[in-house]
Amino acid sequence: MNSRERILGRVRRALADVPADETPYERAVPRDYLREHGERTTEETVELLAENLTDYRAVVHRTNREELPVLIMRLLDAHGSREVLVPEGLPPEWLSATRALRVEDRATDTPDRLDRVGSVVTGCAVAVAETGTIVLDGSPDQGRRRISLIPDHHICVVRVPEQIVGSVPQALERLDPSRPLTWISGPSATSDIELDRVEGVHGPRALEVILVG
Amino acid sequence: MSGTFVGMPAFPEAARDAVGNPTLRGNLRHATHTIRAKRDRAVAELADWAQLREAGRRIKDHTLRHLDRYLEQLEASVTAAGGTVHWAADAEEANRIVTRLVKETGESEVVKVKSMATQEIGLNEALEAAGVRAYETDLAELIVQLGHDRPSHILVPAIHRNRGEIRDIFTREMGSWGRPAPEGLTDRPADLAEAARVHLREKFLRAKVGVSGANFMVAETGTLVVVESEGNGRMCLTLPETLISVVGIEKIVPTWRDLEVFLQTLPRSSTAERMNPYTSTWTGTTDEDGPRAFHLVLLDNGRTDTLADQVGRQALRCIRCSACLNVCPVYERAGGHAYGSVYPGPIGAILTPQLRGTASEIDASLPYASSLCGACYEACPVAIDIPEVLVHLRERVVQGGPAVRRGNKVVLRPAKGHAAERAAMRAAGWAFAHPGALRTGQRLASRSRRLHPRTLPGPGRAWTGSRDLPAVPAEPFRDWWQRTRGGKDAK
Ligand code: SF4
Numbered sequence: 001m002n003s004r005e006r007i008l009g010r011v012r013r014a015l016a017d018v019p020a021d022e023t024p025y026e027r028a029v030p031r032d033y034l035r036e037h038g039e040r041t042t043e044e045t046v047e048l049l050a051e052n053l054t055d056y057r058a059v060v061h062r063t064n065r066e067e068l069p070v071l072i073m074r075l076l077d078a079h080g081s082r083e084v085l086v087p088e089g090l091p092p093e094w095l096s097a098t099r100a101l102r103v104e105d106r107a108t109d110t111p112d113r114l115d116r117v118g119s120v121v122t123g124c125a126v127a128v129a130e131t132g133t134i135v136l137d138g139s140p141d142q143g144r145r146r147i148s149l150i151p152d153h154h155i156c157v158v159r160v161p162e163q164i165v166g167s168v169p170q171a172l173e174r175l176d177p178s179r180p181l182t183w184i185s186g187p188s189a190t191s192d193i194e195l196d197r198v199e200g201v202h203g204p205r206a207l208e209v210i211l212v213g
Numbered sequence: 214m215s216g217t218f219v220g221m222p223a224f225p226e227a228a229r230d231a232v233g234n235p236t237l238r239g240n241l242r243h244a245t246h247t248i249r250a251k252r253d254r255a256v257a258e259l260a261d262w263a264q265l266r267e268a269g270r271r272i273k274d275h276t277l278r279h280l281d282r283y284l285e286q287l288e289a290s291v292t293a294a295g296g297t298v299h300w301a302a303d304a305e306e307a308n309r310i311v312t313r314l315v316k317e318t319g320e321s322e323v324v325k326v327k328s329m330a331t332q333e334i335g336l337n338e339a340l341e342a343a344g345v346r347a348y349e350t351d352l353a354e355l356i357v358q359l360g361h362d363r364p365s366h367i368l369v370p371a372i373h374r375n376r377g378e379i380r381d382i383f384t385r386e387m388g389s390w391g392r393p394a395p396e397g398l399t400d401r402p403a404d405l406a407e408a409a410r411v412h413l414r415e416k417f418l419r420a421k422v423g424v425s426g427a428n429f430m431v432a433e434t435g436t437l438v439v440v441e442s443e444g445n446g447r448m449c450l451t452l453p454e455t456l457i458s459v460v461g462i463e464k465i466v467p468t469w470r471d472l473e474v475f476l477q478t479l480p481r482s483s484t485a486e487r488m489n490p491y492t493s494t495w496t497g498t499t500d501e502d503g504p505r506a507f508h509l510v511l512l513d514n515g516r517t518d519t520l521a522d523q524v525g526r527q528a529l530r531c532i533r534c535s536a537c538l539n540v541c542p543v544y545e546r547a548g549g550h551a552y553g554s555v556y557p558g559p560i561g562a563i564l565t566p567q568l569r570g571t572a573s574e575i576d577a578s579l580p581y582a583s584s585l586c587g588a589c590y591e592a593c594p595v596a597i598d599i600p601e602v603l604v605h606l607r608e609r610v611v612q613g614g615p616a617v618r619r620g621n622k623v624v625l626r627p628a629k630g631h632a633a634e635r636a637a638m639r640a641a642g643w644a645f646a647h648p649g650a651l652r653t654g655q656r657l658a659s660r661s662r663r664l665h666p667r668t669l670p671g672p673g674r675a676w677t678g679s680r681d682l683p684a685v686p687a688e689p690f691r692d693w694w695q696r697t698r699g700g701k702d703a704k
Contacts, residue, residue, distance in 0.1 A: 003300040003513075007462065010517035010620040011281045017523060018278045025467055028275040033264035033474070052487060107501040111418040111452055131480075131488035144502040145451040145493075149444060168488075169473035177434040177469045178294070180451075180499050183476075183492035188444040191484050192353035192369050193376055193402040195244040201352060201406050202413065203444025203491060 036166040037130055045129045045166055046211060049158075052132025056186030057199050058207040062160075068212055069097035072121060072155060075208055076100045079153045081118030087147065089140020090121060094157065105143040111150060119153040120204075125181075127158045127209075128171045132186065134158060134209060135171060137179040145182055154204040156184075160213030224578040228547035237548050240375045245539045251485035252536060252592075258487070259477065268474045270596040273530035276432075276465050277520060283432040283465045284511065290435030294497025296507040301459075303514050303619070308339035310510050311424065311457055315345050318455050320421045326439060326446040327351035328426025329533055330459045330512055332364060332555040333568075336424070347424065348390075348416050350445035352409050359386040365549025365557060368483050368535040373548055376400040387412050413445065423449035423504065427460045428532065429475060430509075433468045436496045437509070440479060442489050450493050456504040461512050463520075463529040475532060478594040482534035515568030521617035524605040528563045530595040537589035537599060543582055552579065559589035563602040570618055571610050577628055580606035 050060045063071050076098050084100040103117050123141035124134045134156050136142045148154050165171050188203030256262050276283055288298045301307035325347050337347040349358040356371035357364050360382040364370030380400040387394040392412045429438040439446045480489045498507050520526050538544045538558030549557035553575040554565040562579045571577040580603050589599045613627040
């Protein structure tokens, strides 16, 4: 008998007390928890997102489409980045003002190469107001998972209001589980020293979120 | 469960040592009190916490009661998404599988994300014996590994170390594992985090094999979920060419939607955050993004034995948030090492004896490592009635009875003499140096409600044999504890 059969056999014997006609999954789990915590206008939802991102030390900017390229230029300059990592489907106009050298996200680049790039600019799949979270799903304007990980400075553009949801349940509804997802809530942090939160370990130490609408 | 901490003294002796160590007690007290207050605030933000907790409990219970079906479904969906599924009946088999998979890549080092399952099976030691070096990359795990130490907390394995000790460990040890700590490293947490960042960077960037656990596995989609803070998890999950995840079979949830419950309750319960900095989900492999090969090792190692116990199986609902540790007055004083297992605190006291049996003195004494105050039950985001399971296991230790070990039905013999009750008295004795506290602790506090109508089982019977069962105190133990000595004696 192989281990698969052995384990499944043990499970079945262990569950001999479970009646065959037990309540099915659909009715076994009460879903009377809230879809969203409180009622908010769209603007209030955007503000809550900004507030919660800021609370976890992300830097939040608000702008419109016309001003976006200049803002990105300013942020890259302020960080002193001469190179910027770019997912292949990033709208080209976003980087139309910056002089930083565009480094395309390519499968063949080594992690060491990416480690020498100062900043990365991505879009996002969805942003969650109640938790101050942005979610990346590897779409063309977001790129491979590693590009938002290795550079020390991540600029993430969120389209307002269409990419913002209120809550975690609403975010999961919108996301495709077959894509690799990265949920980001503030810059990298640790609570490992005396259970106090300290920002800045392995992921980007600077997270800037631009709300464009 | 592999004998991680071989030769450990039984809980009361180990705890006595810990209680006598003022630095350890100070560190633990500081850390657990910090997190408790924050957690209360994070939980209070959600008006539907009680409903989320109940949904979490029901999702896990339902999954466990149909685990065979969900395991098969998970296997099919992971395989369809490009992953390879392996089954490991015990620690030794899991270690053998992982070692073989690493060897097949031709590599001699792996980077690891913090994982309770791989600690439980002693994977690092098994790899070391096969000539493979495993680098722990979670900050606290790194502190433990560099300090040649043992983990003492589920979430923060180095919780017993303060910043000064961490600075000394980094300065002394980093050089022999790779890049040394910077000259004149201070004990500022930010500087310590920076030292870890620099030390581990080169290892991440060259890593070809990553080893992880997972917080959840979704049967319907084959998706695995890792919840973390530092970004070391993302490094290990995305940079290597091969990813090997070792996950206990109880980590399944049926549907993608079920994550909406746990992604709300887990971060708030564990680090007291609205959301932890990073959560990664992946389904098999993705072309040109992340590892090209993904292996999932499904681990039993005592879980099916636990499942066979109708009272004890609820311990398998645990999502390893560590809230029960942080509120436990016994843990706060005894520290994690006294529990002699990778699972310390209240959850360890009910999980370890079930996973590896109560044959050793330490494991037989674990169900006594509690005053039954009930704070753990209240804190638990999946409502595990830890006091109920503790009493059940005490009964098992004292009276023996039927159980399942390694898949076989056995009849356990009662522990010799009244060793168990003596252990209980000693455990209580060290934890509550105050005689009044000892008496109060023995009164099953009002919050372990369900126990009262029954005659006291196990050691309780031994107690009531020689004295009257006291009335349940009007004031719950935990409140009494907070009001009186709980806050005063660590200084
Ligand atoms: S038993 Fe409950 S409170 Fe304790 S770690 Fe597990 S889920 Fe958290």
